[in-house]
Every structure is written in structure tokens, then in C-alpha cells.
Amino acid sequence: MAPADDQAIEARALDAAEELFYARGLQAVGMDAIRGASGISLKRLYQLFPSKEALIEAYLRRRDERWRAALERYVDDRPAGRERLLAVFDWLGRWFAEPGFRGCAFVNSYGELGATSPGVAAAARAHKDAFRRHLAALVAEADAPAALADHVLLLAEGAITTAALTGGAEPARQAREAVELLLSRSSS
Amino acid sequence: MAPADDQAIEARALDAAEELFYARGLQAVGMDAIRGASGISLKRLYQLFPSKEALIEAYLRRRDERWRAALERYVDDRPAGRERLLAVFDWLGRWFAEPGFRGCAFVNSYGELGATSPGVAAAARAHKDAFRRHLAALVAEADAPAALADHVLLLAEGAITTAALTGGAEPARQAREAVELLLSRSSS
DNA sequence: CACCCCGGAGAACGACCGTTCTCCGCGCGG
DNA sequence: CCGCGCGGAGAACGGTCGTTCTCCGGGGTG
Incomplete structure (x- = not known):
């Protein structure tokens, strides 16, 4: 074999x-x-x-890698700067519209087993950490203040869970709108 | 009896x-x-x-009522206007700091059983809907554009899940900061 | 051709869980 | 004082699940 x-x-x-x-x-x-x-x-x-636990952790690990790679591929097609940061939300909007979209796999897994399984909790934290670092890099590239990275993270996170509950893709557009406002504010 | x-x-x-x-x-x-x-x-x-399902739904129903009542009590102590809208995030910050805080009960329940149990999915949607309506009323009171309600909802939602994963209360402060920026932007 | 080992199918096992049932004691109406 | 019905404790039942075991066939090796 x-x-x-x-x-x-x-x-x-x-x-x-x-x-x-x-x-x-x-x-x-x-x-x-x-x-x-x-x-x-x-x-x-x-x-x-x-064990099933090991399979769950492998699932989360691979999903983390693929999810972040897909996002990175998408935004790297745009010119560096504000466009690239805003493209995050275009990508989220496409994701929300996919059939079977059911929110963030890590948030869902954390809610279900985070209290019982340290491995699941750690995977969820690692995923969000990596996402946050990526956003911080995009914010820096856009010459925006570093604090904006946190705001963008909260908007993205909120858009994901809100889209999961309402079943629509509008939260991506709304979050993008908010980021545009924050960007224009910070450059005035 | x-x-x-x-x-x-x-x-x-x-x-x-x-x-x-x-x-x-x-x-x-x-x-x-x-x-x-x-x-x-x-x-x-x-x-x-x-049945256990019925108990779960009763739990969610009561938690929804109490959570929203506690928030309303807290913000109604502030003068109407921007202060009252921002107070939402002060309240969230206190909630995040409580021992045993583990994110939004409705998001967690939805992630776990939303795909299987229509009752749980409906309870989660009803909770978020009511929360959104409350925020919209506060936004209107603050004489801010109606679109801000969606932005505030996303920031609050993102703060809740981010606080659950990181275990800290800073997301409330960051979200409040973002709302302040959006408010000052919309009145300029 | 005989042997052996690997992998598949599915039964088996032990644990747990939602739900119901049995049995027993206790307090109230005659 | 005598039943009788309600409530509690916990066993019982049926189902499911994670995990392991048994049995069997097929393909490579001498």
C-alpha cells in the first residue's frame, strides 16, 4: 500500500x-x-x-487552512490598499450566498464542544487569531490606523453570525459599508 | 397543590x-x-x-426575555440619545466580564441544534430580531441614519463571539469605539 | 497450489441518554 | 383509623454511539 x-x-x-x-x-x-x-x-x-475527537480536530485544522487560503487568494487579486481590505467583505458575501452556508465552523464547534474539548476550543481560537492577523496586515497595507483592525474583525465576525441566522448575504454588504465609513473617517 | x-x-x-x-x-x-x-x-x-426539546425551548424563551430586559433596564438609565446607544456596549462589557460568560446562548444553541431542531433555530432568529429592533430604536433616538442600526448590530454580534473566544472584555470597548467613529462620521 | 496477511462488512460491546414504569411512603378525605 | 392518590427515588427499556472484534474473501509469495 x-x-x-x-x-x-x-x-x-x-x-x-x-x-x-x-x-x-x-x-x-x-x-x-x-x-x-x-x-x-x-x-x-x-x-x-x-478517535472521533482526532477526526474532528483534523477537520477543523484542514478547514482553517483552506478557508484562509481561499480568502487570501481572493483578496490578493485586488490592488493593495483599501480595495484589498474591502474585498474581504465581497468574499464573505459570496461565501454567505453559497448553498449550505451555516456560519463559521469554528464558532459553531466552539459553542457545541468548546466547554468540553480543549482541542476544539484551541482550534477555534487559533483560527480567529490567524484571521485577525490577516486583517491587521490588510489594515496596515491600507495605511489605516491599527485600531481599525479590531473594528474590521468585529464587523466580519458579526456579519458571519448574522448571515448564518438570517440566511441572507446582506450582512456582508452592510459590514463593507461600515468599513468604508470608518476608512473615510480615519483619513479625513 | x-x-x-x-x-x-x-x-x-x-x-x-x-x-x-x-x-x-x-x-x-x-x-x-x-x-x-x-x-x-x-x-x-x-x-x-x-420533552427535553420543550425544556430547551422554554430555557431559550426565558433567557431571551431576561437578557433583553436586563439590557433595556441598563440603557434606560442613561439620557436618551447617543449616550444611550453607546451604553449598550458598556452593558456588553460587563456581561463579558462575568464569570462563566461563554458567548451568546442563541448562537451557541443555533450552531449545535439549529440544523436539526426548527424550534431552536426559530428561537435564535427571534432573539436576534428583537435585539435588532431594539438597536434600531436606539439609533433612531440618537438621530442617526437608519443604516447605522445594521452596523451597530454587526459590531455587537461580533463583539459577543469574539469575547467568547478570547475570554476578555475588550471587544466591547473596541465595538463602542467603532460606533463612536460611525456616529461622529454621520453627523459631520 | 498452499499460506498468510490486509482490508471490508458488519456484529458485538459497553456506555449513555431520553423517556417511562414500578414501587413505596406520606398526607388528606371519609 | 382506613384507603387513596400524588410525588419521589430509581430501575427499566429502547435506541444510539464510539470503539473493538470476528469472520471472511482475495491477492501476493514461497
């Missing part, structure tokens, strides 16, 4: 885990459901991930 | 449910734990609430 097989199978397992965990929640999805969706036997699943 | 007894027992049940559900999550708390914390027998619990 080539290691390439292992990697491909692991990827399929994580694909199934991500789809199910994100759509239905962590505790609502049993290992059997992941086996059914991935076609990977329970035995093999437990060889790749020693 | 006087109905007053029933109400007192129901209140004790909801007290226990609120403490446990909020601290540990909905699915992590069994009916047995609520019986242990409240001292109310399972039989009586099921007489008051026909």
Missing part, C-alpha cells in the same frame, strides 16, 4: 467529515455516517484517526 | 437548565443532570416539560 493511497483515503475521509460536521453539527454525526458518506470502513477510519 | 408551587418549581427547573445548558451545551447535559442540579424528580420534570 503506497502512502499516496493513505493520503487519498484520508482526504476522502476529511471531505465526508467536513460536509457532515459542518452541515449537521459535531455530535449529531456519528462515525457510521462518515463511513457511509466516505465509503471508508470503520477499521480504516480508526487507523487514520485514533 | 397550589399553582404557585408549580411556578416556583418550574422556575427552579429553568434555573438549573439555564446554568447547565449555557455552561456545557445542549446535548452535553442530560435530563438526569438537570434533575440533580434542581432537585426536581424526573417525573415532575416531564410533567412540566413534555
Whole structure:
């Protein structure tokens, strides 16, 4: 068995885990459901991930990497400066409009298991930290005051949860609007 | 047995449910734990609430009423106008600093069971709707443009989840700062 | 061809949970 | 004083879940 097989199978397992965990929640999805969706036997699943907790943490880790990479790819297509910072909210708006959007996987996971599972809590904190650092870099690039990074983070975070609850994409537009106002204020 | 007894027992049940559900999550708390914390027998619990779902919904309903009443009491002590709108974030800051603060009960519940339980999803939406209406009224009182209500909602929402993840109260101060900037911008 | 090992399918196991049932004691109406 | 019904404690039941085990077939090796 080539290691390439292992990697491909692991990827399929994580694909199934991500789809199910994100759509239905962590505790609502049993290992059997992941086996059914991935076609990977329970035995093999437990060889790749020693426990459901480990699978959950691997799911969160990979989702963090992919989510941030997708955001970065999107905003890096814009010219550096205010445009690039504002593009964050265009990307959020596209995300909100995707079918099956159900809010931030890390916030959802933290609400469900953060109190019980230190691994889940740490993953959520790491994700938000990395997001915040990215925003701070964009704010610096836009020559805006550093405090704006916190404001932008709160607006993005609020837009994500509000979009999850209302099911629409307008929070992205509203948050972008607020950032534009804050930017014009800080440069006056 | 006087109905007053029933109400007192129901209140004790909801007290226990609120403490446990909020601290540990909905699915992590069994009916047995609520019986242990409240001292109310399972039989009586099921007489008051026909199912765990019903207890969860009653918990959310009561928490919504109390949360919004506490906020309203706090901000109504300030003079009408911008001060009153900004007081929302002072109140949030006090809430964040309370021991056991773990974010918005409705966002957490929605992340955990919103996909499975329509009742939980509806309760979360109703709570955010009512909060938004309250903010809109405060924005109108402050003679600020109506669009500011959405911006303030996003900042408050973002502050709540960010405070939950980082464990500090600064997001309230940062959000207040952003609202001040937006207010000064809109009146210039 | 015989052997062996790996992986798949699914049963099995132990724990837990929501809900109901049994049994018992206690207080009130005759 | 005698029943009788309500409430409490906890066992019981049915289902689910995480995890492990059993059994079996198939493919590579001598």
C-alpha cells in the first residue's frame, strides 16, 4: 500500500467529515455516517484517526487552512490598499450566498464542544487569531490606523453570525459599508 | 397543590437548565443532570416539560426575555440619545466580564441544534430580531441614519463571539469605539 | 497450489441518554 | 383509623454511539 493511497483515503475521509460536521453539527454525526458518506470502513477510519475527537480536530485544522487560503487568494487579486481590505467583505458575501452556508465552523464547534474539548476550543481560537492577523496586515497595507483592525474583525465576525441566522448575504454588504465609513473617517 | 408551587418549581427547573445548558451545551447535559442540579424528580420534570426539546425551548424563551430586559433596564438609565446607544456596549462589557460568560446562548444553541431542531433555530432568529429592533430604536433616538442600526448590530454580534473566544472584555470597548467613529462620521 | 496477511462488512460491546414504569411512603378525605 | 392518590427515588427499556472484534474473501509469495 503506497502512502499516496493513505493520503487519498484520508482526504476522502476529511471531505465526508467536513460536509457532515459542518452541515449537521459535531455530535449529531456519528462515525457510521462518515463511513457511509466516505465509503471508508470503520477499521480504516480508526487507523487514520485514533478517535472521533482526532477526526474532528483534523477537520477543523484542514478547514482553517483552506478557508484562509481561499480568502487570501481572493483578496490578493485586488490592488493593495483599501480595495484589498474591502474585498474581504465581497468574499464573505459570496461565501454567505453559497448553498449550505451555516456560519463559521469554528464558532459553531466552539459553542457545541468548546466547554468540553480543549482541542476544539484551541482550534477555534487559533483560527480567529490567524484571521485577525490577516486583517491587521490588510489594515496596515491600507495605511489605516491599527485600531481599525479590531473594528474590521468585529464587523466580519458579526456579519458571519448574522448571515448564518438570517440566511441572507446582506450582512456582508452592510459590514463593507461600515468599513468604508470608518476608512473615510480615519483619513479625513 | 397550589399553582404557585408549580411556578416556583418550574422556575427552579429553568434555573438549573439555564446554568447547565449555557455552561456545557445542549446535548452535553442530560435530563438526569438537570434533575440533580434542581432537585426536581424526573417525573415532575416531564410533567412540566413534555420533552427535553420543550425544556430547551422554554430555557431559550426565558433567557431571551431576561437578557433583553436586563439590557433595556441598563440603557434606560442613561439620557436618551447617543449616550444611550453607546451604553449598550458598556452593558456588553460587563456581561463579558462575568464569570462563566461563554458567548451568546442563541448562537451557541443555533450552531449545535439549529440544523436539526426548527424550534431552536426559530428561537435564535427571534432573539436576534428583537435585539435588532431594539438597536434600531436606539439609533433612531440618537438621530442617526437608519443604516447605522445594521452596523451597530454587526459590531455587537461580533463583539459577543469574539469575547467568547478570547475570554476578555475588550471587544466591547473596541465595538463602542467603532460606533463612536460611525456616529461622529454621520453627523459631520 | 498452499499460506498468510490486509482490508471490508458488519456484529458485538459497553456506555449513555431520553423517556417511562414500578414501587413505596406520606398526607388528606371519609 | 382506613384507603387513596400524588410525588419521589430509581430501575427499566429502547435506541444510539464510539470503539473493538470476528469472520471472511482475495491477492501476493514461497
